[in-house]
Amino acid sequence: MKDKNVMEKPVDCILVIFGASGDLTNRKLIPAIFELQNQNLLPNKFVVLGVGRTEMTDDSFRKKMEEGVRNFSSEKDFNNDTLQQFIKKLNYVSINTENVSDFEILKRKLESLNLDHQIGGNYLFYLATPPILYEQIAENLGAVGLQKEGDGFRRLILEKPFGYDLTSAIKLNLKLHESFNEEQIYRIDHYLGKETVQNLLVTRFANGIFEPLWNRNYVQHVEITSAESIGVENRGGYYDSAGALRDMVQNHLLQMVGLTAMEPPSTFDSNSIRNETLKIFQSLRPFKEEDIDKYVIRGQYISSKVKGENITGYRNEKGVNPKSRTETFVAIKFYIDNWRWGGVPFYIRAGKRLPTRVTEIVIHFKPTPHYLFSLEEQDNSSNQLIIRIQPDEGILLKFGMKVPGAGFKVKNVNMDFHYSDLSNVHVPGAYERLLYDAMVGDSTLYTRADAVEAAWKFVEPIQKAWENNHNIKIHGYPAGTWGPDIADDLIKEDKTWRYPCKNLADDGNYCEL
Numbered sequence: 001m002k003d004k005n006v007m008e009k010p011v012d013c014i015l016v017i018f019g020a021s022g023d024l025t026n027r028k029l030i031p032a033i034f035e036l037q038n039q040n041l042l043p044n045k046f047v048v049l050g051v052g053r054t055e056m057t058d059d060s061f062r063k064k065m066e067e068g069v070r071n072f073s074s075e076k077d078f079n080n081d082t083l084q085q086f087i088k089k090l091n092y093v094s095i096n097t098e099n100v101s102d103f104e105i106l107k108r109k110l111e112s113l114n115l116d117h118q119i120g121g122n123y124l125f126y127l128a129t130p131p132i133l134y135e136q137i138a139e140n141l142g143a144v145g146l147q148k149e150g151d152g153f154r155r156l157i158l159e160k161p162f163g164y165d166l167t168s169a170i171k172l173n174l175k176l177h178e179s180f181n182e183e184q185i186y187r188i189d190h191y192l193g194k195e196t197v198q199n200l201l202v203t204r205f206a207n208g209i210f211e212p213l214w215n216r217n218y219v220q221h222v223e224i225t226s227a228e229s230i231g232v233e234n235r236g237g238y239y240d241s242a243g244a245l246r247d248m249v250q251n252h253l254l255q256m257v258g259l260t261a262m263e264p265p266s267t268f269d270s271n272s273i274r275n276e277t278l279k280i281f282q283s284l285r286p287f288k289e290e291d292i293d294k295y296v297i298r299g300q301y302i303s304s305k306v307k308g309e310n311i312t313g314y315r316n317e318k319g320v321n322p323k324s325r326t327e328t329f330v331a332i333k334f335y336i337d338n339w340r341w342g343g344v345p346f347y348i349r350a351g352k353r354l355p356t357r358v359t360e361i362v363i364h365f366k367p368t369p370h371y372l373f374s375l376e377e378q379d380n381s382s383n384q385l386i387i388r389i390q391p392d393e394g395i396l397l398k399f400g401m402k403v404p405g406a407g408f409k410v411k412n413v414n415m416d417f418h419y420s421d422l423s424n425v426h427v428p429g430a431y432e433r434l435l436y437d438a439m440v441g442d443s444t445l446y447t448r449a450d451a452v453e454a455a456w457k458f459v460e461p462i463q464k465a466w467e468n469n470h471n472i473k474i475h476g477y478p479a480g481t482w483g484p485d486i487a488d489d490l491i492k493e494d495k496t497w498r499y500p501c502k503n504l505a506d507d508g509n510y511c512e513l
Contacts, residue, residue: 007039007041007436008440009040009041009042009043009044010041010042010043010436010439010440011043011120011122011439011440012043012044012045012046012117012118012119012120012122013043013046013119013120013122013123013124013152013153013439014046014047014048014049014110014113014114014117014119014122014123014124015033015046015047015048015049015124015126015435015439016048016049016051016106016110016123016124016125016126017029017048017049017050017051017126017128018051018052018097018125018126018127018128018129018133018137019051019052019127019128019129019130020050020051020052020061020092020128021050021052021053021054021056021061021064022052022128022129024128024159025050025065025068025128026064026065026067026068026072027068027071027072028072028431029126029128029431029435030048030065030068030069030090031068031069031072031073031074032429032431032432032435033048033086033435034069034073034075034078034083034086035073035074035075035428035429035432036432036435036436037082037086038075038078038082039426039428041436043439045117045118045119045120046089047089047091047113047117047119048089048090048091049091049092049093049109049110049113050065050090050091050092050093051092051093051094051095051097051106052092052094053094053095053096053097054094055094056092056094057092058090058091058092060092061090061091061092062087062088062090065087065090066083066087069083069086069087070083074429091109091113093105093106093109097129097133097136097137097140098133098136098140099140100139100140100143100144103140103141103143103144103146104144106144106146107144107145107146110123110146119152120151120152121150121151121152122152122153122154123146123152123153123154123155124154124155124156124157124438124439125137125141125146125154125155125156125157126157127156127157127158127159128159131159131160131161131162134158134172134176135172135175135176138156138175138176138178138179138180139175139178139179141156141179142178142179142180147179147180147184149184153184153441154180154184155184155185155186155438155441156176156180156184156185156186157186157187157188157438158185158186158187158188159188160187160188160189160251161242161246161247161250161251162187162251162447162452163452163456164241164242164246165456165460165463166453166456166457166460169452169453169456170453173449173452173453177449182448182449183443185449186438186443186446187446187447187448187449187452188434188446188447189251189252189255189445189446189447190430190431190434191251191252191255191256191359191389191430192255192259192430192434192445192446192447193428193429193430193431193432193433193434193445194389194390194393194430195393195419195427195428195433196387196388196389196390196393196394196395196419197256197259197389198433198445199387199395200256200259200260200361200387201259201273203387203395204264205264210385211264213365214340214363215340215341216340216341216342216343216344218365218366219344219363219364219365219366220344220364220365220366220367220382220494221344221345221346221347221364221491221494222260222261222344222345222346222347222361222362222363222364223346223347223348223361223362223364223491223497223498224253224256224257224260224346224347224348224349224360224361224362225348225349225350225358225359225360225362225497225498225500226248226252226253226349226350226358226359226389227349227350227351227354227355227356227357227358227359227482228351228352228353228354228357229353229354229355229356229357230352230353230357231301231311231312231314231317231328231352231353231479232314232317232319232320232328232352234318234319235319236317236318236319236320237319237320238319239320239326239328240319240320240321240324240326241326242326243326243327243328243330244298244327244328244329244330244350244351244352245298245327245330245459245462245463248330248350249330249332249348249350249459250455250456250458250459251447251455252350253348253350254281254348254455254458255277255447256361256389257280257346257348258276258277258278258280258281258451259277260361260363261280261336261340261341261346262276262277262279262280263276263279263340264276269444270442270443270444273444274443274444274448274451277451278448278450278451278454279338280336280338281451281454281455281457281458282454283336283337283338283341284334284335284336284337284454284458285334285335285336285337286458286461287334287458287461287462287465288461289461289464289465289468289469290465292461292462292465292466292469292472293465293472293473295332295333295334295490296330296331296332296333296462296465297329297330297331297332297475297483297484297486297487297490298327298329298330298466298472298474298475299327299328299329299330299351299474299475299476299477299483299484299487300314300315300324300325300326300327300328300329300474300475300476300477301313301314301328301329301351301352301353301476301477301478301479302314302476302477302478302479303316303478303479304478304479304480304481306479306480307480311353311479311480313479314326314328314352314353325466325470325474327466327474328351328352328353329349329350329351329352329354329477329483329484329487330349330350330351331347331348331349331483331487331490331491332347332348332349332462333345333346333347333490333491334346334348345493345494347490347491347494347497349483349487349497351483353479353480354480354481354482354483355480355481355482356500357390357391358388358390358391358500359388359389359390360386360387360388360389360498360500361386361387361389362384362385362386362387362498363384363385363386363387364382364383364384364494365382365383365384365385366382367382383397383398383399383400384396384397384398384498385397385398386398386498386500392418392420393418393419393420393427394416394417394418394419394420395416395417396414396415396416396417397414397415397416398412398413398414399412399413399415400412400413401413433445434446482497482499
């Protein structure tokens, strides 16, 4: 029986990257594949075929990707001979992905590479393209028979967003299923590839001290934050049509909610785990459009001076409508109506131009039912379990201890673990882990069609309320702050948000757990 805990070499395959001339390939995908080679986790016979409209030769593509590895790989002290061996695995073909006849060129190129390298017909198609091309590329692959699994496997990997609302998500899934079956489709959410997110499952289900407390009897509320210190950068045009709700909440944050709140699966396999997260999405208490302003706060950053630097307001960013009502911050209070979480409020927030970059899950446990010590002696904050996703990945438990000296003054102290403490252990990056999983056919950390649609169904009333009711305010907040002040009112019944990273570095991009 295969040991799932041992990372074995995948079977021989060709990775086809559509949009290979773009930043995602150069900055993330190729460096991640190189990391897999350094860990001896690439197939014995492995080829990358870049596909794009830009005219390039194999040599010019290899030169560009070599620069990407040197600039963006986390491995800075690599052997040059090893890099050159890796670069030789890269190939390129230029086609118009909207022209079905060009896919015959792609098919012939794949057949040639498959024969030359004796791959065995295993192909992965990675769509590192704008989402508007997903349906067309999948249809054209099907039109020339590249989706058919005969002697080898055929898998399709998609980047988010998976649609822009419930209707478009359903349409996209139907279109993809015309050519590929669901088992062939891998919807990538790079947050699920982060080591700390995966460790959440181990923390819960491998420790007898946590799981018995992981319910409405002991948890007061759950808080999930994903903050970014940067603005929209050069993506104003894209972001103005997306916003924080589509860009972060519907996918990344709700996926973390699913893993945080799910029931223990019967077995640790892909379908069992994804079945349990789906149940959470289906148990989310539906919003009524008329109640959106009570449970959802949206904000938009305005100009401010941060550490002596003048920061441009969102509406003045390049590519953004000067009258835009797109949210750069969103905070939501909601409930999960099931036996485990009945009555426990969940709070999630995401935003740009906040004080720092940090993503974390906080479990706030209920306070003791009776205070033995006076309020002057006892810190009145509850115990917390903090799971830091990024940066300074790790886990922290906050609990009360007696301050040395006379009396019984109680102070919160920390017991923590940092992944950085594991100096001799390689912590794989998100794309590194997810690409490996796709090669071995493990879809555990990928999103299934029904889960995508259930998540869109949850946010649909929010989208409709914002579209139909212009009386719902969008609150300005100065860049470099933690969002609109009114977001504090959302959580005031459960005290306040956790504000991490009080001792920020000068660049605002590092904060200790």
